[in-house]
Amino acid sequence: MNLVLSPEQQExxxxxxxxxxxxxxxxxxxxxxxxxxxxxxxxxxxxxGLIVPEEYGGSGAGFAELAVVLTETGAALLPGPFLATTFAAIALTRVPDKELLTGIAEGRVVATLAQPAGDDGLVAESADGGVAVRGTLARVLGGMEAGVLLVPARTGDGMVLVAVDLTGEGVTRTPLETLDITRGQARIELDGARGRVLGASPQDDGIGDRLAVALAAEQLGVLRASLDSIVAYAKIRVAFGRYIGSYQGVKHKLADMHCKLEQAESIVRFAAWAADESPEELPAAAALAQAYVGRACFEVARDHLLLHGGIGFTWEHDAHLFYKRAKTDEVLLGPPRIHRARLADLLEL
Structure with missing residues (x-):
């Protein structure tokens, strides 16, 4: 195991x-x-198409490479459905579908993955060679931009993974007013929407763990960019005749933030390695990634906003954008306490 980026990954x-x-x-x-x-x-x-297998037109790269990319898209606060489509691609690598994987790899298909809320979830009934899906999804990441929705649904034979055409009939999409203004979500109501069954929805497929690793990689980028921003500001902002970075209270806070970055980076790289090379270690690594990195990302984004002083609270400054992305990401797959509890269970604590 090597947690240092290879020359190819650095490039x-x-x-x-x-x-x-x-x-x-x-x-x-x-x-x-x-x-x-x-x-x-x-x-x-x-x-x-980075993690899409080569047989479907993708690069066939691993999670180590995906983590590198998501760290950069997180640091840039990239708007749009890239993370949502990445989530969908992760699910499709576990339940392969040639048409969708090829479309994602070629950039033709914008997809998203949703988990239905509640015990009943969505219901899929046979109809004209496919299925008709009914149910409501309260919050879907990238729901307004995506053309395909992947979601588990219940049939008479059990749970299946269904691909729903969001551009067809029986679909009502309502944009939501979200905290993060750079990336949208939508409420999606399905009333007999046409869908295609991709396969059985396995109970222990590792999809959730891989989603946690991918999100942690983006959070690492948000964390790093937040720290870089306040460090640069501390070097030029003068208060009472001194650069604010020379004050002990600021220096200690920046040091604490840097320590969180170093720990988060190691955790994310280990989790990405586990996703590629050590499936038996992945559940604990993924739970740790969300339990630690999610909270660390928010704390650093929060403190970087506060250390900017009054200017950090203005609409024109970028600090609030990082703060909002950090908070949204922190709860996207459930609050940190859920992941801490799962990690404790896995470690038999």
Whole structure:
């Protein structure tokens, strides 16, 4: 196990960072999702097909490489459905479908993955060679931009994973007013929407663990960018005749934030390694990633906003964008306490 990035991974990191800095700088992030940026992200770099197997037209890369990319998209606060489509691709690598995987790899398909709330979930009934899906999803990441929804649904034979065409009849999408203005969610109501069964929804497929690792990688990027921002500010902001970075209270806070970054980076890289190489260690690694990185990301984003002083609370400053992305990510897969409890169970504590 090597937690240090390989030369190829460093080159991937630098390429994605440079690309996002050019086509999606922070001032542009406020404008929201830009389909042209998303098309270039997939067309020029092929990032949507990064973990798609080569037999389906993807790069066949592992989670170590995916973590590198998501760290950079998180640091850039990339708007749009990239994380949602990544979640869908992760699910499809466990329940393969050639049509969807090929479409994602080529950048033609924007997809999202949703988990129904409640015990009943969605219901799928046979209809005209496919299924008709009924039910409501209160919050779907990227629900307005996606063309395909992957969701578990109940049939007479048990739980199956269904691909629903969100552009067809029987689908009502309502955009939600979310805390994070850079990435939207939607309420989706399905009333006989046409769907296609991809396969049985396995009970222990590792999808949830892999989603946790992917999200932790994005959180690592948000954490790093927040720290970089306040460190740069502390070097130029003068108060009472001194740079604020020279004050002991600020120095100690920045040191604490840096320690959180170092720990989070090690945790994310270990979790990504486990997803690729050690499935038996993945559940604990994924639970640790969300239990620690999610909270650390929010704390660093919060403190970086506070250390900016009054300017950090203004709408024009970028600090609130990182704060809101950090809080939204922290609870996206459930609050940290859920992951702490799962980790305790796995460690038999």
């Amino acid at each position: 991937l990191r630098d390429t994605v960072r440079s690309f996002l800095g050019t086509v999606s700088p922070l001032p542009k992030v406020r404008e929201g999702y830009d389909p042209d940026v998303y098309a270039r992200l997939n067309g020029e770099l092929g990032l949507s």
